[in-house]
């Protein structure tokens with residue numbers, strides 16, 4: 463399809479769109495906007511694939527988020543995930559990764575944090591292996607604890623190890639990127655892209671890193687229904703707002719909007735084969 467804009471990460475299959483999802487998808491088709499519906503556990507992954515199967519401009523990922531559903535035992539569902547992977551509309555594995563944002567020291571149980579980090583690493587590792595097995599990129603979710611880069615450092619340690627063994631076969635995107643320049647460099651070194659959300663339209667702390675990352679390594683996303691960009695901040699987000707993220711990336715980089723729009727479409731085609 464000849465897209466005008468492409469939102470590489472949304473949750474349009476989320477229940478918050480049950481009332482008007484069909485209207486939004488129709489309007490996206492009229493405006494030539496596409497998106498990837500991101501799975502966060504087995505239930506959401508099934509919903510994402512089923513919806514993507516119905517519409518040309520929708521794609522899906524399947525995987526388990528590090529903290530969205532802490533009850534799910536990934537290994538018990540591997541065959542179901544593999545079944546979903548038979549769909550041609552599945553373009554990546556994830557969202558998977560490490561999320562240390564809400565980890566809290568428990569003085570009575572100093573092992574608790576270690577155990578939780580280990581749980582997340584085991585699930586992430588299994589999904590990296592799956593991505594290599596089926597030859598698909600990873601949709602990576604990383605969120606460090608406040609004031610640190612810890613989750614990114616741990617993820618990169620794992621990813622760099624796999625990259626050493628598998629080279630270019632390992633591909634992926636660090637979604638909702640909140641890392642610094644040092645972290646960005648390491649993702650670029652392993653051939654990964656980084657995507658930015660509506661947050662860059664109202665928080666200035668990402669400008670330096672957006673300016674640093676070569677445009678070829680950047681994607682725009684909405685993470686709908688969350689993270690609504692200016693000027694619609696405060697309302698529910700949807701993939702049509704990705705244009706505001708693209709415009710902000712162009713503004714920060716001091717590049718022509720049209721050039722950035724076209725390059726980001728190229729990037730989406732290259733990374734996800736859409």
Ligand SMILES: [Zn+2]
Pocket residue numbers: 471472473500557685
């Ligand atoms: Zn997401």
